[in-house]
Amino acid sequence: xxxxxxxxxxxxxxxxxxxxxxxxxxxxxxxxxxxxxxxxxxxxxxxxxxxxxxxxxxxxxxxxxxxxxxxxxxxxxxxxxxxxxx
Amino acid sequence: xxxxxxxxxxxxxxxxxxxxxxxxxxxxxxxxxxxxxxxxxxxxxxxxxxxxxxxxxxxxxxxxxxxxxxxxxxxxxxxxxxxxxxxxxxxxxxxxxxxxxxxxxxxxxxxxxxxxxxxxxxxxxxxxxxxxxxxxxxxxxxxxxxxxxxxxxxxxxxxxxxxxxxxxxxxxxxxxxxxxxxxxxxxxxxxxxxxxxxxxxxxxxxxxxxxxxxxxxxxxxxxxxxxxxxxxxxxxxxxxxxxxxxxxxxxxxxxxxxxxxxxxxxxxxxxxxxxxxxxxxxxxxxxxxxxxxxxxxxxxxxxxxxxxxxxxxxxxxxxxxxxxxxxxxxxxxxxxxxxxxxxxxxxxxxxxxxxxxxxxxxxxxxxxxxxxxxx
Numbered sequence: 121x122x123x124x125x126x127x128x129x130x131x132x133x134x135x136x137x138x139x140x141x142x143x144x145x146x147x148x149x150x151x152x153x154x155x156x157x158x159x160x161x162x163x164x165x166x167x168x169x170x171x172x173x174x175x176x177x178x179x180x181x182x183x184x185x186x187x188x189x190x191x192x193x194x195x196x197x198x199x200x201x202x203x204x205x206x
Numbered sequence: 207x208x209x210x211x212x213x214x215x216x217x218x219x220x221x222x223x224x225x226x227x228x229x230x231x232x233x234x235x236x237x238x239x240x241x242x243x244x245x246x247x248x249x250x251x252x253x254x255x256x257x258x259x260x261x262x263x264x265x266x267x268x269x270x271x272x273x274x275x276x277x278x279x280x281x282x283x284x285x286x287x288x289x290x291x292x293x294x295x296x297x298x299x300x301x302x303x304x305x306x307x308x309x310x311x312x313x314x315x316x317x318x319x320x321x322x323x324x325x326x327x328x329x330x331x332x333x334x335x336x337x338x339x340x341x342x343x344x345x346x347x348x349x350x351x352x353x354x355x356x357x358x359x360x361x362x363x364x365x366x367x368x369x370x371x372x373x374x375x376x377x378x379x380x381x382x383x384x385x386x387x388x389x390x391x392x393x394x395x396x397x398x399x400x401x402x403x404x405x406x407x408x409x410x411x412x413x414x415x416x417x418x419x420x421x422x423x424x425x426x427x428x429x430x431x432x433x434x435x436x437x438x439x440x441x442x443x444x445x446x447x448x449x450x451x452x453x454x455x456x457x458x459x460x461x462x463x464x465x466x467x468x469x470x471x472x473x474x475x476x477x478x479x480x481x482x483x484x485x486x487x488x489x490x491x492x493x494x495x496x497x498x499x500x501x502x503x504x505x506x507x508x509x510x511x512x513x514x515x516x517x518x519x520x521x522x523x524x525x526x527x528x529x530x531x532x533x534x535x536x537x538x539x540x541x542x543x544x545x546x547x548x549x550x551x552x553x554x555x556x557x558x559x560x561x562x563x564x565x566x567x568x569x570x571x572x573x574x575x576x577x578x579x580x581x
Contacts, residue, residue: 124335124336124490125335125336126334126335126336127334127336128334130333130334130336131330131333131334134333134338134339134342135339136329136330136333136334136339136342137330139326139329139339139343139575139578139579140326140327140329140330141326142574142578143322143325143326143329143571143574143575143578144319144322144323144326146428146429146570146574147319147322147567147570147571147574148316148319148320149428150319150424150425150428150429150566150567150570151315151316151318151319151563151566151567151570152315152316152319153424153428154312154315154421154424154425154563154566155312155313155315155316156312157420157421157424158308158309158312158315158417159312159313161309161413161416161417162413165410165412165413165416168412
């Protein structure tokens with residue numbers, strides 16, 4: 121048998137409403153600030169790109185353009201086959 | 207002969223209680239759900255098998271169970287009880303998460319905040335049912351639909367409820383495709399479900415590299431209690447996006463997260479011993495957890511509808527449901543529900559934005575609750 125002690129007083133004693141309201145306010149504030157930052161980031165980067173042109177960063181390999189091992193294996197096997205064909 | 211009888215009295219058959227038998231059946235049920243129904247198999251299988259292991263009655267005087275000091279299982283459980291495993295899981299999640307869709311549509315981040323309403327309403331509900339504030343906060347966090355976060359917070363605030371909270375959190379995460387669609391359909395019209403959203407813009411590598419650093423600073427400054435979870439999440443993401451630590455990112459998102467998932471799932475399962483788990487409180491926790499999850503889903507959808515009142519380019523309110531942070535399951539559910547109305551509407555990418563924002567949001571919530579309620 122489940123014993124349930126329903127108590128509004130427990131909510132008041134535990135500052136339930138205050139914690140819930142402050143908690144939601146803080147989460148919204150944090151994520152709204154992150155959202156605002158993301159919104160402004162492209163504009164900031166346009167200025168940053170003037171000082172540090174994008175080509176500086178291009179020395180970093182772009183993940184999406186880096187061939188993975190399977191692709192490298194496929195390329196080398198094709199090259200090998202071409203070589204043998206000669 | 208005497209030795210034989212003495213030995214027989216120490217076997218699992220002799221010491222089995224009804225509670226142990228029920229929990230073993232529950233464990234096998236989880237294993238079946240994982241294998242047959244493919245519900246969160248990576249989690250439910252180790253948890254289910256752990257529950258079977260943890261409910262074999264142990265011999266008095268032998269350190270066997272997770273609660274026996276010095277037992278092997280207690281050392282495995284140490285990572286759970288001290289909150290070590292959840293941040294490591296977050297490191298792996300960070301290393302496999304692509305924040306591009308969020309970066310391309312920043313307003314969707316707010317949906318990740320709205321869905322956290324489930325945590326706080328359930329917190330108040332649990333207080334109303336007589337739980338103390340620390341226990342109520344640990345129960346409320348189930349609504350974040352984020353197993354590691356729920357384990358982390360309850361290990362800090364309510365270690366005695368850890369088993370029930372972990373099982374509830376992971377069970378509801380597994381049941382996302384069952385729980386969310388009816389709520390999503392109930393709160394949206396057919397016209398709303400048919401809304402198509404603009405394709406996300408291209409996000410530069412530089413944006414992806416700067417984002418984890420700044421987002422960590424913002425979140426950690428506001429809710430320092432979340433630095434471990436948020437810090438590991440964004441470290442993992444920086445390892446991935448920087449492109450100079452590909453080996454580390456690969457390890458974090460593959461081998462490491464797999465190892466930690468096995469240890470966490472198994473030891474959480476093994477902690478569900480009948481005498482500690484089959485209590486009235488556990489039943490209440492399961493009930494409140496379900497409520498929390500439903501409110502979180504509804505909160506996200508309703509907030510998306512409210513946002514549409516002010517937006518020129520409408521968003522499909524279904525994606526609000528992905529604000530609960532069950533990554534990527536809730537985003538998949540959004541895609542599934544959206545495609546039932548319009549097979550050519552692809553919402554998955556858009557839903558990933560509130561989905562990953564929800565991960566950040568629930569970690570921030572845990573930080574807030576921990577810092578407010580720590581004694």
